[in-house]
Amino acid sequence: TAMGTGLEISGEVQYRGDPVLVPPRRPTPRHALYLSNLDDQRFLRFSIKYLYVFAADAAVTAEALRSSLAEALVDYYPLAGRLRPGDGEEEGKLAVDCNAEGALFAEGSLPGLVAADFLRGGGATPHKSWRKLLYRVDAHGFVAVPPLVVQVTHLGCGGMVLCTAINHCLCDGIGTAQFLHAWARAARSDIAGGGDHPVVHDRRALRPRCPPRVEFTHPEYCQNAVAHDEPTLLEHLLGQPLSPVSLTFTGAHLGHLKKQLLLSAPALKRCTSFEALAATVWRAWVRALDPPAALRVKLLFSVNARRRLKPELPEGYYGNGFVLGCAESTAGQVAAVAAPATVIRLVQVAKERVDDDYVRSMVDLLEECRVGAGGGAKPDLSASLVISAWTRLGLEDLDFGGGTPAHMGPLTSEIYCVFVPVAGDPGGVTVLVSVPQAAADKFEHYCCNPVELSGVEETDGGAIAGMLERDEQHQPCHGHEIKMDY
Numbered sequence: 001t002a003m004g005t006g007l008e009i010s011g012e013v014q015y016r017g018d019p020v021l022v023p024p025r026r027p028t029p030r031h032a033l034y035l036s037n038l039d040d041q042r043f044l045r046f047s048i049k050y051l052y053v054f055a056a057d058a059a060v061t062a063e064a065l066r067s068s069l070a071e072a073l074v075d076y077y078p079l080a081g082r083l084r085p086g087d088g089e090e091e092g093k094l095a096v097d098c099n100a101e102g103a104l105f106a107e108g109s110l111p112g113l114v115a116a117d118f119l120r121g122g123g124a125t126p127h128k129s130w131r132k133l134l135y136r137v138d139a140h141g142f143v144a145v146p147p148l149v150v151q152v153t154h155l156g157c158g159g160m161v162l163c164t165a166i167n168h169c170l171c172d173g174i175g176t177a178q179f180l181h182a183w184a185r186a187a188r189s190d191i192a193g194g195g196d197h198p199v200v201h202d203r204r205a206l207r208p209r210c211p212p213r214v215e216f217t218h219p220e221y222c223q224n225a226v227a228h229d230e231p232t233l234l235e236h237l238l239g240q241p242l243s244p245v246s247l248t249f250t251g252a253h254l255g256h257l258k259k260q261l262l263l264s265a266p267a268l269k270r271c272t273s274f275e276a277l278a279a280t281v282w283r284a285w286v287r288a289l290d291p292p293a294a295l296r297v298k299l300l301f302s303v304n305a306r307r308r309l310k311p312e313l314p315e316g317y318y319g320n321g322f323v324l325g326c327a328e329s330t331a332g333q334v335a336a337v338a339a340p341a342t343v344i345r346l347v348q349v350a351k352e353r354v355d356d357d358y359v360r361s362m363v364d365l366l367e368e369c370r371v372g373a374g375g376g377a378k379p380d381l382s383a384s385l386v387i388s389a390w391t392r393l394g395l396e397d398l399d400f401g402g403g404t405p406a407h408m409g410p411l412t413s414e415i416y417c418v419f420v421p422v423a424g425d426p427g428g429v430t431v432l433v434s435v436p437q438a439a440a441d442k443f444e445h446y447c448c449n450p451v452e453l454s455g456v457e458e459t460d461g462g463a464i465a466g467m468l469e470r471d472e473q474h475q476p477c478h479g480h481e482i483k484m485d486y
Contacts, residue, residue: 006127006244006413007117013108013132013153016062021102021146025070028077032084033096036206037366038320040094040169042376045142047149047165048176049134049411050395051126055115056158058403060187062107065152065162065400068187069103075199076179076318078170079103079148092370094143094169103148106135115159118407124430125246126413134163134411163411168320174304175318177393187400197316205313212364215357220300220326221365222380233291233383237415240436244413247447249277251427257450264451265341271348273427274419278387279343281417281431282327284446285385286334288439293332298384299347300324303354310356323362324379325350331383337452386416391429396421 054060073080078096080103086093118124135151147167154160166176182199217223231239249257258276262268271279282299291297303325306313313321327346334343369377379386396408409420413434422428435443 006125006246007120007130008127009110009113009129009132011110011112013110013151015106015108015135017107019104019106019135019151020066022066022069022073022080022105022150023100023102024073024077024080025067026074028074028080028100029098030100031098033078033081033098033201034090034203035094035096035169036203036319037093037208037363037370038206038323039203041366043379044168044320045094047145047167048171048173049163049165050176050180051130051133051407051409051411052162052164052398052405053115053118053407054160054162054400054402055406058399058405059154059158059160060400060402062152062154064187065150066105068400069105069150069183071186072179072183073103075182078201079166079179081147083143083147083167083169085143092376096147096170101146103150104135104137104146106149106151107154108151109154110161111156113153113155113161114157115155115406116157124407124409125244125432126410128412130411133161134165159406171318172320172322173302173388173390173393173395174306174321177395178316178318180398181394184398184400197314200314200317201319203319205309205311205317206319206359206363208364208367209360212367213361214365214368215361216353218326218362218365219298219328220324220379221369221377222382233289233295233297234381237289237436240438242415242434243437243440244432244434245440245443246413246430246432247444248422248430249428250422251425254427254429260451261340261344265344268341268344271344273429274389274391275344275347275351277419277429277431279340279347280450281387281433281447282347282385283334283339283343283450284443285417285433285435286331287446288435288443290335290439291331291383293330293335295331295383296328297331297334298380299327299350299387300379300381300384301327301347301350301387302389303351305354305359308355309359323354323359325354340451385433387419388416389419391419391421393421396423 077100078098080100081096081098082101083094084097086095133151133153135149137145137149139145147170149165151163152160171179254273254277258271258273261271261276278301286297302322304321305323306317306321327350329346333339366377397404405423407423410418413432415434417431417433420430420432422430
């Protein structure tokens, strides 16, 4: 496994004047946009920050990006508006004032940085110095920040870094991909390849029922949180120096992983790449942190609910159409030698549970908590790993006219885990998560060796790491990047 540290970017960005506001190119509807309870729930009150690196041959001019953004914002005009707190019956909610004020667009350069720096061993792991690649808005609180902030940074090699901060209350991962591709099509003047579906702004399909009916226990949210005498696993995590770990699984590696997990458990008939990797990462996380065996631990992950609702949400719906799936067990059971198949089954059951009734119940739970005391429902993070999958959304295929990015990923590394697509390997996934430094090596080891030999009835040539070392075309896992002060 290649060792390395995240790329530290020295020097300051030289900005070309003040950032500008980019309003939609043509007049757009002026109104307040209702946000659903899935949109404005407390834990989504942040911006999704993407970082794109384009080599010199794929870069385009800042002017081309700016003018195509103005064009894309005609269809996606709420992103040019501003958030505001709800009032009256909507107290505790947020709404979008669609006032066409504009997205914030900053342009700068960093001549000392080149695109290839991000592609060297460990270069793709976020470092805190990367934050300078996104313009810092001086605003009082989250609501005052424009829903879309963009910075293009010209590099010494002629390439560019494009960073976008998109307010999560307006869109989920699918919605951000939909908008970014509309922007890229506008930059390519690809009118013929226009969006296949009209853009759907209206969120009222996810209104709560009146009166609300909560019909499930919803373990993904905190239920009357009990006071703990002992610090929670989350508090334990946050009390230690964290180390970002980045592990790249090639498409071939994931194929091996699925095959091996299925061999280890004849009762398991099938599993998706996501289920196999999510179960592997959750087990590795629990085993590396080694909490008390009796502690109840959870895996929270996003489940796309668009097609699970009745009626389905329309194609072109770019608001939050996902809910949290929740797999739950004790730490001892998740970590057990014979557990891989059991854990995959927990993930599958958590996905299967999400149907129309479940989503409606969750929307109603959020409604009850909004009007009750306590400031809204919060996910139960006390002993949970949260996985957000950015794969299979086409995020890595973004082409503004010069070609696709050399690298795409998050701007920062957090204690929640992101599955990031791998440029040039449609089946590949990079797992990125921050764990306590003391557990980082163990976490990496367990991710790369998910099935102990004693737990495998027919070994297909030994542990997966061994299989992959012999398969020299494919590096199993690249990089465990540690930055001491992260």
